[in-house]
Amino acid sequence: MDHKAGDKLYVDFAGQKLSITDKDTGEIITVEVFVAILGASRLTYVEAVSSQQKEDFITACENTLHYIGGVPDAIVPDNLKAAVTKSSRFEPTLNETFSDFADHYGTTILPARAFRPRDKALVEGAVKIMYTRIYAPLRKVVYHSLKDLNEAIRVVLEEHNNRFLQGRNYSRRQQFDEIEREVLNPLPVLRYELKxxxxxxxxxxxxxxxxxxxxxxxxxxxxxxxxxxxxxxxxxxxxxxxxxxxxxxxxxxxxxxxxxxxxxxxSTHQFVADWSKDKFLGWASSIHEDVRLYIHNIFDRKQHPEQAYKSCLGILGFSRKVGNERLIMACRRGLHYGVYNYKTIHMILEKKMDQYEESLFADELPMPSHDNIRGEDYYK
Structure with missing residues (x-):
């Protein structure tokens, strides 16, 4: 296949695994080996990971992009579950997290066709080379953590990438620097956050x-x-x-x-969310200072401002029902009585007590006119 520079990065897991040894228990823990290779330059990346699960796979892909210092136009994975949730000859279904990762880095996912080994021949060939150039020297040493193992992998990996290709006078690294580094897309400022x-x-x-x-x-x-x-x-x-x-x-x-x-x-929830003491006092001030003072006294008599919200809403709502003038007079009479709640204003308006003469704000209320009530002249 003729590979275009900066076009595809092939990724896969090796069939054979490496291992680390628990320092405390001596337990041997097998680990997966992730392999990636650029199509044009053959630059290779290898990393040991805990599993083939989505989190480890995506992290390894991301580390590959930062290792090569750029982003290819497409990533070609095998049909593993971490990359493809449902394989198809014509339109495979991508894992949503892996697809989101590709969007973050501005690349495309092109899964290899199932049972078509030629689609991923390049990475499978790289895996076979890794068995001799990386696996063989690493198996002579015991490693106690993934970090130690990957540090050792990086050393032999650099030797592999800097070794001359068979029958040629240049290495994978030299070929990458010459034809592929500059055509890769730039890395985003922030790394991908796994979701x-x-x-x-x-x-x-x-x-x-x-x-x-x-x-x-x-x-x-x-x-x-x-x-x-x-x-x-x-x-x-x-x-x-x-x-x-x-x-x-x-x-x-x-x-x-x-x-x-x-x-x-x-809209109604937005209005409720905006409730506050200052909002109600501002609303009352827009009507009249006496209304603001009455509302202020209601808040002063509550331990918590929210206890007064509904009372204030009801009182100020009377301005739409009876008009500002009647509400102002009702609040004046309420201030005179020294009783501060919704029921007081409601009663004043309902009984039309707001329409009494100003003189009625005196301490003594007038005697109502009625046939059964004798006036003061009756007793003279």
Missing amino acids: KQFHATVMKNGYVCLGPDKHYYSVPYRFIGRKIKLLYSSSSVEAFYHYERIAMHKRTRGLYLYTTEKDHLA
Whole structure:
């Protein structure tokens, strides 16, 4: 095959494994060996990892990109589960996390066809070479950690990449520096953050709970009752519904706390979320100073401001029902009585006591006119 410079990076796991020895127990632990090779220059990368699971596979792919110092146009993996969730001759289904990793680095995933060894012949050939040039010298030494093993792998790997290709007067490293280094796409500023998945149902209040943290995040209210998927990393939480990202938050680990994006709330919920003492006092001031003073006295008589919110909302709401003038007079009479609550203002307005003459604010209320009541002249 004719390989274009900067086009493809082939990745695979070696069939044979290496091992490390537990220093305390003497247990021999087998480890997987990840191999990657660039198509044009044949520059090779090798790393020992704990398993073929998604986390180890993606980390190894990322380390490869940083080893070569750039990003190829495509990565060609085998049909392992960490890369492909469902193989297909025509359109394989990629693992979502691996696909997200590719998006982060601006590359494409092109899985090798199942049962088509020629699609990955280059990396399989590299694996066979690794058995003699890397495995053989490493098996003479006992390693007690993956870190020690990978440091030893890096030494013999550099020897391999700097060795002249058979029948040629240049090495893989020289060929890479000459034809491939400059055509690779640049690495992003930040490394990829591995994401985990969690499925949850949006609660009636418009929040969804990230189970591992027991923390609640808001999503647009139209998704209430829907089953959504959360993709979370060490720094962010993303919510998806039918492959559409509907919300993104900075990850917070406070137990049983709420992280809210105001735009996610319904209009009525947004209004409630904005409630505060200053908001109600400002609303009252826009009507009249007497109304502001009455509202202020309500807050002063509550241990917690939230205890007064509904009372203040009800009182200020009268401005739309009866008009500002009647509400001002009602608050004046309420200030005179020295009783500060919603029921007092409601009674004053209902009984139309706000319409009494100003003189009625005196300590003595006037005697109402009635046939059964004798006036002062009756006793003269």
